Amino acid sequence: MPHARIRIAAAALCLFAPLAWACDPAAFDFDAYLKDADRDGDGHLQLPELLAAPSGLEDAGYGTTLDVAVNTRAAFDALDTNRDGRLSSEELWQWGEHTHNGCAGWNSR
Ligand SMILES: [Ca+2]
C-alpha cells in the first residue's frame, strides 16, 4: 500500500529533519544581504558589489553574524562555483557551508 510507505517516509522526515537543522548556519539572511548589496539590481552580486558590501561580521540586521567575512575576494572565488563572475542567491547561501564555524562540533558531544 503506497500510502503507508509515504506516511513512513514523512514520519522519518519529521524525525530526522530537526536533527539536520538543529544547527543552522543559514540563519544569516543572505537573500536580504544580496538585495542590499546588489547595486545594479540584476539579482546577482558582482565582485565590486560584494567588496563594497558589509562583512557580515557585525550585526547589520541580517538575523545573525558570520564567523568569516564574506565580502572578500577569496569568498567570491569560493562561492562563484559556476564561474560566471557573479554570485547568485544560491551561491551566496553556500557561505554557511564553506565556513560552518557556528556549527563546529555542535553534534559531536
Ligand atoms: Ca549586481
Ligand SMILES: [Ca+2]
Ligand atoms: Ca556564479
